[in-house]
Amino acid sequence: MVKTPCPKCGYLNPAAAACCTLCQAIFRAPEARPRRVPGGRRDFYSEQAGNRRLSWLLLSALVLILGALGYAIGGAYGSARSGLVICLALGALSGAGAYLGGDRMLLAASGAREVAPQAEPQLQNLVEELCVASGLPKPRVYVIDSEAPNAFATGRSPARASIAVTTGLLKKLNRDELQGVLAHEMSHIRNLDVRFAMLVGILIGTVALLCDANLRSGRIASRRRSRGGGGALILLALVLSILAPFASKLIQMAVSRRRELLADASAVELTRNPLALASALRRIGTDPAPLGAANRATQHLYIVNPVKSFGMDSSALFSTHPPIEARVRILEAMA
């Protein structure tokens, strides 16, 4: 393997390293670019507070939308009140399920296995280092057997969090790049993004479920239509059923993109090494191996979207992540 000696301390680094492993000196001088970190300079305490606030807001919106949907759909079938009760119960049930067991379900669905304390010493070390840097308890560490380099974090609180990385990530990234990726995941845990994403997910899922159910049974409802009051509710239910999934999806994607940028920025706050994360993102983004375990339901969790590949022009409204090029540019501007 080709090695490049560090000009500052002489340590021999892997050829691809963006900075010295030993003394952290940066090899390539980045071009001067305008600094634009999303959200400006905010520490993670205000991020946590903001996320808590937004979580409550979102929860209220969820209850409201669910209630409105239930009321309208129930009304279309004759009993607005029982529709309301059924919808809210459904929402509460799925919410409680996801809150209590969502992380385990997700890890199982991704084919992740927990790493024994003695196995993978470097991975364990990296996670422990970042716990020292962030003052968080150590999350559980999982590995997914896949050539595709990628990672995600889950768990409802920092005390009950898990980080999963693929074997491809461990193989293809150097120590500093791995540190950057893990710091990104730790930042998701620290900023309470995981709980937040979970709430958003439940909102989307329940709304979609209800709207689907209503649209599919629309014909029965129209046959039963009799009085004028029911007609208005049927129309409302129809319009809501068509619009609500789109609206909620748009919100989810916008929120998800913002949280990704923020996690990048917080990762740099932990490691003070933006170039390593930038080169890791680039490497993950250009890797051709597909991640079999990922699908549209879990794509927004990973550090780089495993389902779709992004170019600079595809920052569509419906993408879960900002384009990698944009993320790399922002990171390089921090160096």
Next chain:
Amino acid sequence: MSIGVILLLVLVVAAVLVVAAYNGLVSLRNQVRNAWQQIGVQLKRRHDLIPNLVEVVKDYMGYEQETLEKVIRARNQALTATGIAGTAAAEGALTGALRSLFAVVESYPQLKANENVVRLQEELTSTENRIAFARQFYNDMVMRYNTKLQVVPTNILASMFAFKEEPYFEVPAAEQEPVKVDLR
């Protein structure tokens, strides 16, 4: 409602706010102290690792006894150092000695291929990172705590109950010097 009841309510609210702010300051001060202890924990980890490292590499490093001895000496000095300034200087010297050792190990192919050396090198790299991160975290906590002591309205409370600003950790002079590697 009479004036008296309103006044009483205002007083109760004010008292609750003061208690909350005071408790916040105390918990923050304890977090700063805990963060300081964490640096010590990580330094101890490094001291414990060094004998292993020396044991593994000494057979291979016939010509580099000096580098090894420097590491051992620096470790012993760090173990016996007292006072914040003394400890900082000794630990700084140890960091420098370890860096030279790492650089030397790079030039020995048998050493780099040795599984034990690779593992120890990973452990030491990790320990160096942990020490740096622990210091960084301590400084972050100190910044939060000191800011809290300076901003309105907690500054009033802080001066009333004599909360004192904590000092930042500063990088010892020995660690700021570039590493000198002598490869013969």
